[in-house]
Amino acid sequence: MERIFGFTRNHYDRIGHFAQGFVPAIIAREILIRRSPLQRGKWLFFIVLCVCLAISACYEFIEWWSAVIGDSAADAFLGTQGDPFDTQADMFMALIGAFAAQLLLARVHDRQIAKTATLSRPITRL
Template sequence: MRKRVYSKTHLFLFLTVIAVLIWSAIKPASYLTWVLEVSPAVVGLIIVIATYHRFRLTTLSYVIIAILAIIMFIGGHYVYSKVPLFNWMKETFHFQRNHYDRFGHLLKGLFAIVLREILLRKTPLTKGGWLFTIIISMSLAIAALYEIIEWLVGAAAKQVKAVKDFLGTQGDRWDTQWDMLFCLIGSILALLVFSKLHDKSLKKLR
C-alpha cells in the first residue's frame, strides 16, 4: 500500500484555517449569520480535504483557498458590514460604508488561479487567450451564482435581521453589481500577476 504523505506547509495551512474557524465560532455577532457566511467555505474545505490525495493542488492554490476561507470566517464572526478594521477606515477616511465586503469580493478573484490549475490539468486547454477568457467567465459565473443564492435567502426571509446582515448591502441598491465587478477586477489582476508564479508551481508537480 502506498504511504500517504502530507506536506508540512499544507498541514500548517489547514491548522491555521481550522484555528480561525474555531475562533470565528466563539460568540459571533449572530450565529445564523455566521452559519450563512461560513458554510460555503466549510463545504469547499471538505471538498479540498476529500480530494487531497487523488488530486493534490499546488501550494499556491492551497494558500489562496486558505486566504479566502479566512476572509469568510472573519466576515462571519463580525458580520461583513461591521469588521472593526474597516469600520475604523470608514470613520478615518469618511467612507460611506464599511468596505470589507468589497475587499472580500476583490480577493475572491484570486480563485481564478485555482480555476486555472484545474483547467490546465484536467482539460485539453492550453495557455492563451481562450484559457484567460474561460477562467474570467467562470469567475463571473461563480460570483453571479453566489449573488443569486444571497437573493434567494433574502427573498425567503426578508424580515430576519441575520439575513439582512448576510446580504450586507448597507443601503446600496447596486451592491450586487459592485460585488461582481470587484470579483471581475480581482480575477483579471490575479491572472496577470500570479500566472507566471503559478506556472512554476505547476512544474514542481511533474
C-alpha cells in the first residue's frame, strides 16, 4: 500500500484493527440482543462500542506483554513503525470499525434476527 499510495508506513495494521472492531461489533450486538434485557437503541450501541474497545485493549495488552517478555524483538513485534501513538491509533481504528459496523449493518441485522425468531417458534400439532 505504501508504494501505491505513497504512504510512509504500512497501513495493513490499521486495516486489521478496523476489522478488529467491525467483526466483533455484530457478534457482541447479537449476544446482547438475544441474551440480555437490553433493548435496541443508544445504550446497545454504546455498550457494543465498549465491548469492542475492551477487546482491542486486551489485544494491545497482549502485544505489550509479548514485547516485555521477548525483549530483543519488541519493536519488530509491536510494529509501531516509529509512531509513539500506535496503540491509541490501533484502538481508535477498532472504535471506528465498531461504529461503522453498527451504522451500516444494524437494520439488516435486526431483520435477520426477526426472521430467525419466526423460524424458531415451536410447531404446534393440529
